[in-house]
Amino acid sequence: MDEETRFKVYKDWAERFDCDISSMAIPNVIVREHSKSLKGYNGIYCFFNGTTSIISSPTKYTSYIKRAISGRYPMETFDSNFLVKSIDIGKYKVIGPAFQGYIDMASFLEASSLEVVELVTSNQLSLLNDLRKSCSETEWEHSSIEINRQPILARISDERIVAAGSWRVEESGFLSVGILSHPDYRGEGHAKAVVSALTRKGLEDGFTMHYQTLISNSSSVAIAKSLGYEELACTLAIRILE
CATH class of the missing domain: 3.40.630.30 (Gcn5-related N-acetyltransferase (GNAT))
Incomplete structure (x- = not known):
């Protein structure tokens, strides 16, 4: 896959979470309130690219999640059990983890x-x-x-x-x-x-x-x-x- 395609993909994800694309290239855990693209979703949505973990949640849960992630590695925070415990909810449904794959003509087999x-x-x-x-x-x-x-x-x-x-x-x-x-x-x-x-x-x-x-x-x-x-x-x- 060429670098232009890779950049386009991560630019799209950065815009979904309303964060800077440069922050996705370093070991990092980012907690965000739901952006426009996730507005109205009653739940937590997480992204992990092997380096950076991004956690998007309704406003009322962000402070709890920020406290829970303190000192944690990105991979540790991409975990449904960890996140559920951090906000102490009773009923929920987990969807994923999900594979997010991309391709351009250069990598097509x-x-x-x-x-x-x-x-x-x-x-x-x-x-x-x-x-x-x-x-x-x-x-x-x-x-x-x-x-x-x-x-x-x-x-x-x-x-x-x-x-x-x-x-x-x-x-x-x-x-x-x-x-x-x-x-x-x-x-x-x-x-x-x-x-x-x-x-x-x-x-x-x-x-x-x-x-x-x-x-x-x-x-x-x-x-x-x-x-x-x-x-x-x-x-x-x-x-x-x-």
């Missing part, structure tokens, strides 16, 4: 040429309902697929869609790739072929591509890394339920 098609006809799109029924609603939401929004790329086998994906445009202008694969066809390279095709399409149009998935989803992380996506950060969200 295209997958082998399994045929991938763009879904454009009503008959093709109707097949998506069967794929959707085979997966959970959460998996469908994470796929970034919206029936009326192009592109939707897919692998078709045995007269059914075995993997499909799309992207959403982020505020940064990056394209965030989503993928959904049929449970009966996983591990056969279909999802990787679709992600590869989406990545190439976006890169050829001049975009930086983004891939987000839970670290615990090792197969999804493996797809991203095999195509050349570089892990530039991990994130962690703690949604407060009380």
Whole structure:
């Protein structure tokens, strides 16, 4: 990945937290009140790039977190148990850690040429309902697929869609790739072929591509890394339920 792309990625994260990009290049723990981009989120959102930890929280919790992080290394503070104890909450939901991968044309490693098609006809799109029924609603939401929004790329086998994906445009202008694969066809390279095709399409149009998935989803992380996506950060969200 070239330095210009890396700078663009970290500049985007710095703007999300309303902090200086230079502070993200040194060992540091930064605690911020939620910026405009996180306003209204009732929870704590954390970022870690291997060097710097950034913790964004509602105003009422920042003083508690600042006291808790005193003398701690950045990696120590990127921990849901540590953060929950620092603010003493009862009900919460942890989402993450999540892999935040990015790629540009210089680092793209295209997958082998399994045929991938763009879904454009009503008959093709109707097949998506069967794929959707085979997966959970959460998996469908994470796929970034919206029936009326192009592109939707897919692998078709045995007269059914075995993997499909799309992207959403982020505020940064990056394209965030989503993928959904049929449970009966996983591990056969279909999802990787679709992600590869989406990545190439976006890169050829001049975009930086983004891939987000839970670290615990090792197969999804493996797809991203095999195509050349570089892990530039991990994130962690703690949604407060009380």
